[in-house]
Amino acid sequence: MAPQEPLLLIYHILALCFAQRLFHDEYAVNIVILGPGAIGTLWAVKLAQAGHNVSMWSRSNHDKIHCSLQGQSTSHTFCNRSELGLKHADLILVTVKAWQLSGAIEPLLSKLHSDVIVLVMHNGMGTLDYLVDNLPNNPLLFATTSHGAMKLDGSNVKHTGWGETKLGALNQKGLSCEFLTEVLTDALEPVEWQQNIHHSLLLKLAVNCAINPLTALNDIKNGQLSSEFYFPLLEQLIDEICRVINAEGLVITQEALAKVVNKVITSTADNYSSMHQDIAHQRRTEIDFITGYLLTRAKFHNIAVPINDSLFQKIKKIEGK
Incomplete structure (x- = not known):
């Protein structure tokens, strides 16, 4: 069996489980939000509410980050810069701005295992070459969203507009990660898989x-x-x-x-x-x-x-x- 075949088999099993809605009770995805600004915090809260294990990786040295969404009485506390969270991550959701991407990912390159899925979500284009060159063995995906979010203060975020999210693969391994559509849909629908994300x-x-x-x-x-x-x-x-x-x-x-x-x-x-x-x-x-x-x-x-x-x-x- 080729070295990458076991990994692809795992992704296919995950896809089948999500398609049959098996994860709600039996499995939670381990997700690290890299760059929890307004949109990153929105996704963090929504993914946590959907039952997934979410932590953050921000510039702050605090080991905990507290945040809430406007209109919700419940606040959320996320571990920050957790080496253990990074080690066991299934998905890294990168929500830094485009010009911050290389600086945010660079310090983590030696810490990321090759089967962690890297999903990038930022405005603009021009970071693809960096991602492919520096993460050649990871499943790479890109998402574009029209959901709006705004930070009201350091810990409170407002969901300013409901939109839609589209995601697709940037490399061959990413093609096996269509099941992430279900993960994101549970948090902020609608989400649509794109065969040509470009x-x-x-x-x-x-x-x-x-x-x-x-x-x-x-x-x-x-x-x-x-x-x-x-x-x-x-x-x-x-x-x-x-x-x-x-x-x-x-x-x-x-x-x-x-x-x-x-x-x-x-x-x-x-x-x-x-x-x-x-x-x-x-x-x-x-x-x-x-x-x-x-x-x-x-x-x-x-x-x-x-x-x-x-x-x-x-x-x-x-x-x-």
């Missing part, structure tokens, strides 16, 4: 490129982009974005992409984008992995994207202050 990531990138820089630069909520004032600029922006993601392999018309963007604007009308919040709190944004990634791919395909480039330069100027 297309979902491109679509999410397109939406982020259209919404995030404009809301950050104009200090507005997402819903305000639906006003006629922003329509001409948004139309030009979407036209540029559409040409790039088409060249990247996601075939979609400008009209169809505009509908997707407008749907997100409407469904998250009362939310501030993550980039808006980063700018408002004088934090580094994910612009390099959102619009910056789009600019890199546009240059590769020799596509002019002056509107996106202008927004990118404005955000970078603010970051540099």
Whole structure:
């Protein structure tokens, strides 16, 4: 039997058990949340409430992290930076920002066993090469979610908007981990498995490129982009974005992409984008992995994207202050 066959057999058994809903009483997944910011804390609480064993790995040196969701009377306490939790982890859910990913994972590389599943969830694109190069033996997956979350203070998180989550494999081993759809569904539904996660990531990138820089630069909520004032600029922006993601392999018309963007604007009308919040709190944004990634791919395909480039330069100027 080939060395990796026992591992694949284990994943298939897990998949069958989840499909038959056997884990609720007999098994809990050991999950470590790497980078428990707003969205990471939301998933931590929801996964714990679903019956899984959840711990955190954050920059804090405290051995316990206390947190709660707004509207819930019960608070939760998670072990933090537990070597034992990391040793026995079945799943590492990485929810740091894209620019933080290498710095967060690097110190853990020698501690992670090769069969632990690594699921990455962040805005933007451009971290795939790092993951594949540094975790060549682990099942790798990527997820994109439209759930909204915001930290109200150090321990209290608000679930600002219900959305959906899509996940898929980044490598061959990851293809055997479709059962994670059930794990995540029990926490925050709906969750959908994608045979080509690259297309979902491109679509999410397109939406982020259209919404995030404009809301950050104009200090507005997402819903305000639906006003006629922003329509001409948004139309030009979407036209540029559409040409790039088409060249990247996601075939979609400008009209169809505009509908997707407008749907997100409407469904998250009362939310501030993550980039808006980063700018408002004088934090580094994910612009390099959102619009910056789009600019890199546009240059590769020799596509002019002056509107996106202008927004990118404005955000970078603010970051540099």
